[in-house]
Amino acid sequence: MSDAKPRGRFLTLEGIDGAGKSTHLSFIRDWLAHHDVQAVFTREPGGTPLGEKIRELLLSPDTRASLDAETLLAFAARQQHIADVIEPALASGQWLVSDRFTDSTYAFQGGGRGVPFERIRALEEWVQRGLQPDLTLLFDLPLEVAAERMSGSRVLDRFEQEASDFHQRVREAYLKRAEAEPHRFAVLDSSRSIAAIQDDIARHLGKLLETR
Template sequence: MKPFFITLDGIDGAGKSTNLATMRAWFEAHALPVLFTREPGGTPIGEAIRQLLLDPATEANVRTETLLMFAARQQHLDEVIRPALASGVNVVSDRFTDATFAYQGGGRCLPLADIEILEKWVQHSFQPDLTLLLDIPLAVSMQRLAQNGSQDRFEQEDRAFFERTRQIYLSRAQAYPSQYRIIDSSQPMNTVARTIQAALAHLFGQDA
């Protein structure tokens, strides 16, 4: 069986950390080789860029921010994602290019056409086999973020920023339905977990 590239994405507060644990458990239960990674990050260069971009003290315009995101992504693809897939290992990434369209394109209002140029330059035709999009009402997201002890540079943005971000996520999922699975992550944790397990089972032709 060919290995798959799977991404988990959504606005802040959607529950990615909890559901990544669900995915880890599913892969372990089915004895499937998998590598978990994240964006920005996954490599020494990527992690340095992550620290810079999430730091509330960082001042960067949206073009600088977007270029740094794709610089980290290029390194991630070259060092981690492509080599793992080539060796037969499945890859699960906490965020990928959808996040750039959503946060820099939607949240920061950068023209999507500009992001598409960078996407083609860095990725060529490479895309995830499956994107699990955790969707959550803005009110729930804002409530969860407010409960955080400290917030990074993006988590500090206002409601309008996250509304624009969420809408780009949803529009991309609706435009490419064969790649995306929209999951209402405001549902009970067990319900969300079963939905994720079913999506992975369908992809791999396995029992949930």
């Protein structure tokens, strides 16, 4: 009989800037702990020492990068993240919860910047080798609500400083991906109360737990 642990579940959180992903991370952490699920929490870009340095470059308002360079940097950080954090956690039977993953590249660099999706897809196939999240929670809300939430809260990063039409394209790209992959995405109306959103999160986590 094999002593190998069942592979863990891969959960990602996505959404436009200001959609409220960070607000719900502690709830997800507590929910999984309550259900005796060991989980690793991480983020993109980042998650490793190299990834965090790339994150600083990508988010700094002082950075000037071509569209291709920006996209390649995102996938360079992601490859290291997969090798050092994501795959080891999943192989050990732990759940992996990531604040953003490849859907963000399709949304921000593809939808927002206009990088051809075929280029992103080629990098995705090379770097991920079939790895995909089991569940993606997409926090969605109107741009004006997201902007109001971010207003005056902190210094905005390089992407958050983009004009509203950029963020509209990002949102549309996210929703198109969710429409194309309904088996993986759960679209959550993030303009509702925190309690209502977390009820939905718990429901989707419960379904994922049943597949363990």
